[in-house]
Amino acid sequence: MTVRLSHTPAVQRFFEQASGLDNDQGSPRMKTVVQRVLTDAIKIIEDLRISPEEFWKAVNYLNDLGSRQEAGLLVAGLGLEHYLDLLMDAEDEAAELAGGTPRTIEGPLYVAGAPLSKHEARLDDGQDAGTVLFMQGRVLDTDGQPVAGAIVDVWHANTAGTYSYFDASQSEFNLRRRIETDAMGRYHFRSIVPSGYGCPPDGPTQHLLDQLGRHGQRPAHIHFFISAPQHRHLTTQINLAGDEYLHDDFAYATRDELIADIHFFDEGAEGRAQDYNGRFAEITFDFHLQRTDEAKAQQRLERMRALEG
Template sequence: MAPLRTPLHDPQREQKMHRIPPNEAKISAQAVAAFGNTPNPRLRQVLQSLVSHLHAFASEVELTEDEWLEGVRFLTDTGKLCDGVVRQEFILLSDVLGLSMLVDAINHRAGETATESTVFGPFYIAGMPERQAGESMAFTPGQPALVQGRVLDPAGEPVAGAVLDVWQTADNGMYSGQDPEQPLANLRGRYRTDGEGRFAIRTIIPVSYPIPTDGPVGRLLQASDRHPWRPAHLHFMVTAEGHRTLVTHLFNHDDPYLESDVVFGVKDSLKVVYQPCRANHPLATRYGFEGDFHLATYDFVLEHP
């Protein structure tokens, strides 16, 4: 069997690019040059590179007028589904194309000791309630859980007063704001570390869920024979003065979609185990669990700027 060829190393592609008719090459060169006087040097670099790659793409696939128009319609439909509050179809599109994770990797080349980042996602809502250590953020049913740990600096010293902004889906696989039946603050909250960098979040075990498929991104997945599922996870945005903001997830270690996350966001270092605990566990009394629950422990490490 002949080895598979990637677009970056495809001889036929390279030959095709070398055979671009002079008139088409001239159009591309003129379009790139048109942005040559952009005063901001970084903006000039981004725009000229973008135009160059867009033209190269169109030439490589020999884009038809109908395909170009369908692309315009697709982007128009994507914009129509962005409400500026909960639904952000362009972020969803970026996620399923792997672009979000690529940008994340470029901008968060953390050292070996720092917690790895992952995608922000399109369902964050700012201004959620401040919650006390161990306070429940779950107002809908699910398997009771406690997520605890510490926030540390690269030297292993505790970070006091760090804020952990947390959000997740309900058991029906939908986020508050996305689901009108949920209170807006359901499964969302802002927790702070104590003087020893410790935090405790009372919640429910996250579940796997499909991203929204009722829009253009869903049509794209269907056309490309891809599933829409994300593995179960808990979102975190961790901030602390003098440290770089961390945006990451904690994934259930045994989720069936870990190897095929539709947005490519899973990293091995971010997997946690939810251990079963009986109702007589010391933490049950401390945090108000009336029956059995599950316990996950994780320490976040923040980078310095």
């Protein structure tokens, strides 16, 4: 027999008290959110007949998730971060804000304060033997006009699928730079072709994905923040065409408009044109920004990030 208490006045009053709704201190917004979380949680317990053993397994899972610092990984893997993008897309459509390069998830691995360069930069420190990558393009508005002085903030993984700062074996700000576009909106950088990666196989995110019958792999990709005065900030990433997981990204970040063709060249004339004589790869990708006078829209979303603040 299933016993249900969540609808009773006594239980409702109990969780109002637990949420602080019976006092005039604290944050009204937080009280509303916590009350909703608590009332929805007890309905889940009742509807799915969650046992005390299952309840405490969930508590222990949250402890493990926090100790491994994988909460950002989990919300991507469960599609919640992608859902926020879908919600913002729908809000833009309702407000008739159209055009521009699509947004996609930021992920949890941005580090603030990367070195700033004019027009071009080298991202890698030369310690990774990966294939050299040359990437260039332009930052334009939705009318195709160049955006001079835009900041292209770029970061990506190495050939082992790890990121500097979070991987202590890499040098400071390796594979991370900020590049200011020239008068024609152009940017250019040299780096290495990144690899895709998977969730730590012994971590809580992959443990949950295993129980869902899902893998935890991401295709090779490159992250970007693109910003400029009087233009909407863009958080996005490109996925590299041809990757095994291109359309099976566990984080749901692939969007067709963000698939970048990557071309590989052996030693030859093209390499010499890039002042490089070995095998290399090349990507050309333009970003299009929407114009706005709204100051908040010109800034990236507020959230906790490494070295920011």
